[in-house]
Amino acid sequence: MSDPAPAAAKPVETLVVDTNLFIKGLPVSHISSTFVTVPDVVHELRSRAAKDRFAELQLTHGIELLQPDAESIQAVRNFAKKTGDFASLALADMKVVALAFMLEKRAN
Numbered sequence: 519m520s521d522p523a524p525a526a527a528k529p530v531e532t533l534v535v536d537t538n539l540f541i542k543g544l545p546v547s548h549i550s551s552t553f554v555t556v557p558d559v560v561h562e563l564r565s566r567a568a569k570d571r572f573a574e575l576q577l578t579h580g581i582e583l584l585q586p587d588a589e590s591i592q593a594v595r596n597f598a599k600k601t602g603d604f605a606s607l608a609l610a611d612m613k614v615v616a617l618a619f620m621l622e623k624r625a626n
Contacts, residue, residue, distance in 0.1 A: 531625075534618040535559070535581070537610070540568040547579065554582045556617055558610035586616035594619055 533550035537559050546553070553575060560583065563569050575581055586594075594616040598604040607615075 532621060534614060534621065535575075536614050537562040537568075540571040540575075541565070543567070543571055546575070551579055552582075553579055554584050554617065554621070556585060556610065556613040557583050558613055562610055584617055586613055586620045590616040590620035590623070 528548070528550045530550040532552045532554055533546060535546070535553050535555045538544070539546060540559075540563055560572065563572055572581070591612060594612050595604065598607055598612065
């Protein structure tokens with residue numbers, strides 16, 4: 519009897535997700551099997567459909583809720599000011615980007 523075929527590798531090890539994923543119902547299970555976000559994203563979910571999509575991804579894959587560290591938030595804030603994006607970014611958006619930055623720093 520042969521061993522089962524290994525699961526196909528996903529292109530992204532850990533995917534940091536934002537509110538739009540749940541609002542728009544974008545498919546992501548082909549991209550990664552590990553998902554993280556900030557608690558602010560959960561608080562931004564208003565519609566039943568978006569909340570249901572979050573619950574489905576949580577049930578099927580799990581979504582880890584993490585807070586970025588202060589250093590990462592400050593780095594994103596400083597960069598957004600340099601690029602002129604600071605005024606248009608909500609705090610939740612900055613935290614999502616800071617979380618991705620923090621996890622990338624840890625990994626590499």
